[in-house]
Amino acid sequence: MTQTTVFPSHAHAYRAAIIHTLEDPAKVGIDASYQYFEDGLLVVENGLIKAVGHAEALLSTLAADTPVTVYNNALITPGFIDTHIHYPQTGMIASYGEQLLDWLNNYTFPEEHKFADKSYADNVAEIFLTELLRNGTTTALVFGTVHPQSVDAFFEAAQSRNVRMIAGKVMMDRNAPDTLTDTPESSYQDSKNLIERWHGKGRLHYAVTPRFAPTSSDEQLTLAGKLLKEYPELYMHTHLSENKQEIEWVKALFPDQNGYLDVYDHFDLLGERSVFAHGVHLCDDECKRLAETDSALAFCPTSNLFLGSGLFDLAKTEQHNIKVGLGTDVGAGTSFSMLQTLNEAYKVMQLQGEKLNPFKSLYLATLGGARALKLEEKIGTLQPGTEADFVILDYHSTPLMTYRMKQATSLEERLFVLMTLGDDRAIKATYAMGKALHTRG
Template identity: 65%
Template structure:
């Protein structure tokens, strides 16, 4: 953490204590005129501005964001940094999309310099969109993950990343072996897991691209390093599900393939999960594993509509993610916009409060990181985003007609994108400022971005 003197950030402030669908108004704190006190990269206090300021020395600097909303930094639980240039590629469903677009793009990441350039671009895009933590796929190349962690360490972002393990059903130039994938992953874990704010995820791409021997090696890593993460894909596309059954004819279902090798647990995140069976829901529930809901990707690739109400009824933990580059936006606001529509198509509702809970504390909980990020609890790392209620003329007009907090938040989700993110802070340091003026000034009562 960078040492910092105490600073107050004043704006409307919202953060969550629990799930608003369960605990209603007791699930969140909203301060229309709020103050967030930060010191040494951590939250010291949050509350009504009048009360917080009255308790502090008058020489503590105050940065004011008038007509803005401060929320915890948003969290993305499934995204591919090597697929930045693959975003918006036309016309395919999952398996053809991988072969025609993704695999050729990922070949370039054998070049460390190329990987570094994309990693820097990728992290800047996340921060521009108010996302401060993500669970990230690298490529099969060890150096792609080294490049990513180096870029993340430079920004002091809390990131989770892993080297793809893939030894079949992919181009030869992208295949490793069970042993090399184990050794490369082990070396990356030793070098980067829990180094500063960096964390590691064991990353078999999906069952189709790993042999049983490689999945066994993934399980061995999980056993040797019990606090690392595991990320992969499951039941995204019906053809994929059928192919997995062909490759693993003795498995009970898709999830059972991973289960046999010890890959389920509270730090295991399975992207998509659209076509799961009741038995798979049961194993998710029993092991505490979670599904990552990727609505923009599921719509773009024609994969299907994940029913999050069914997951809730089955008590399956889930989070929300962009899945760039199958996903079509780095913005969690745009991702929540599409999540609302998918939920509507399934005949249900997704409220604005639940949406922002998922993007912050809810996603932190699925990553077992709620003691560090996702809310403004005292002692948490001070990652936050400043959202602008007047970011575009249309947003401004709509907000002027909104009468309740829920209406204002819903308009922000449906109309918002990177333009709505006025500034992003990581461990109390301003790492993105939309208007290129320093939002981390220490002049007392400096007013920023007043409408």
Template identity: 55%
Template sequence: MTSNCNAFRARILHFTDIPNPSDGTGFEYFEDGVLVVEQGRIRSLDSAANMAAQGFDLSQCQHFPDHLLMPGFIDSHIHSPQTDVIVSYGEQLLDWLNKFTFPNELKFSCFQHSEQKASEFLDILLENGTTSAMVFTTVFAQSTDALFKTAQQRNMRMMAGKVMMDRNAPEGLCDTPEQSERECRALIEKWHKVGRMRYALTPRFAPTSSPEQLAVAGRLYRDYPGLYLQTHLSENIKEVAWIKELFPQAKDYLDVYDQYGLLGTRSVFAHGIHLSDREVSRLAETGSGIAFCPTSNLFIGSGLMDMARLEDAGIPISVATDVGGGTSFSLLRTLAEAYKVLQLQEQNLNPLKGLYMATLGNARSLMLDGYIGNFETNKEADFVLLNLTPNRLQKARQAVASSLEDTLFALMMLGDEMNVDRTYIMGKLAFQRHGHNQGEMQWMR
């Protein structure tokens, strides 16, 4: 192996389609596999036995026989400035925003603070095995610039955007439609499709944008091909009632966005808990996606998302942490809570389906599956090395695992950031955990 070509030998799992546990299709699992990465991209994947039979020297591999190697996790909805207000006590959505979130976001008027917090945020993503994310920053354009700059330095694939918010928020956090348009255009032209960066238009949610500002968002969405759009939809019952007061002419919450041309295959609406049948049909018709945020929905008391209803309608569903309403950066912890949310509705989340959602499924929902999400040849080599037994409890549980599904279910339900031993970006080591103490972790920058 050369400096531009490396081989990794481990237990390897990735997905080629929506997995079907009953017939074993939609995924590939190698009990002893080899992944070869060249110049940051996937060159080949096969069993160690097949590679050796083809003349490959297995001694060249970095060997992790007890670890599981998977594509990097993808988070479809997260707020970078909310790291410091995660698990803030005792409020539901609208009060939570006013009491905790908005005061903290005011601090991002300082560029130095924005840079420091962007670095901390990306460190925590990597520590949790998350290699790509769709991110809300703040209303301050410099906070978006800082996040893109820091992500570019680490070569991470990132989608982000400046929050557009011109009403129903503290004065210091409000922009204007004209300012939004000017600053968004500058950020788009600086960062969109530059390397691995993609821009996402980010009206916070309809109550904090005037009709004039939503019209600006629609105009920008039309003007720049390949843009994303991210916002919130039907998270909280009081929020839905507020929409009726603010937009009395709209058919419903979704119609507010629809009137301004904000639906489409690159639009991701977080939550989607309290949706009418008409809204479900319109989301499906336009190919618009919903980000399922279980830890946030439980913590803020918003409700339970009916995933089966949305999937049956053909709506793309991704899974997301929604920090800081969400209570963990770990997509493993998030999947564990998703399982419980669905159990309460007599639905089920197979571990193969859950891990698919966190990798290829999220890549597909974000229109990124041509680049990331699995180990197809020539895709970008973002991956994570998972320790299946980081503590006594998981070691005991894995010792009695009776099948691959059982192994993965134990990982999904008991796992968290401590299972992430290493995280790789474009084939290069970006994070490694030497032990369980903070001082023993290392980020490569």
């Protein structure tokens, strides 16, 4: 009997161990949360995933001339999704010795001045996107600076790579250096121009981006809310309850509101595409409101530890059914690597007497991030029909990794080793829409 060919010759297949997440382990349990193929095949056609499954079953469905790339001692996962990162802070990552507010004044603002120069922004955008891809990150929710040209530079670089990225111009009209402030009206108009130029262009999305409540006036936050009403498909990206000193400052600046989240709620900034970075110090009422509005949080362990801000309570967010993604928060965050970010996330949970299972970690870095961004129909899994953004993880990326993997006796253990010892060296290749954008030399 002749085998019917399902996949035409212009498809491409990738053979290795394969894993992807199907659901949050907190909801369905570990065993039902993922799909794994020890000897798997991923079939890609025209930038989309056409099939995933056991290699033995799928190989016979390929046309005879379909190329098959085999990765030995490797694991294919969906591309990583970073739900909070600052591209202008690339040049100041690993700046020493401050907490949040002093860190902004002493390091962040001086660096962001430089993005008034478009050529400087162009250069940093190239470095930034190269680093993301070297670390297996294929989608990110990204801060620009107050300068519109910073967003143009980022989107131009992202468009040239055909990666799915979300970014926005910082809105900041007070409590910052004069050279980094805009006005309510200019921030609204500049954002509107950028939205018209970039939102929905290819794989690009725009995020309305007030830096955080203390650096925006009532008038500016009102106009941020107006933009979200005028363009319902936009994202909203800002910071929330990162640092106790910051929270007290918000109370002083907005005495008519009941708390930090209430400020954003008052100005209609909560919604299904609103992502709040950090959320370290949230009360139950705030968690309830985030869940009611389908807003998301970005868990940023390396920056919270680096700045001494506190420990994110992942268990509380699960109790309240809040969407949570993982954020590196470069440059307060100390690594572009989502693997190293998961390493720190595990430690954050340990300090609270909680365990972070490797399968939950995988969820946070992939499907959890996609859900936080309302993109789970496009990215975050390897389900047929989704975009072919995927990463090849190398079990033998370093001598120590090779030796440690010989002792591993389960998939769970291998994942944990990757997430503890892994970094950019563990990324053998990064694909976006089926095209290799990074291959480790």
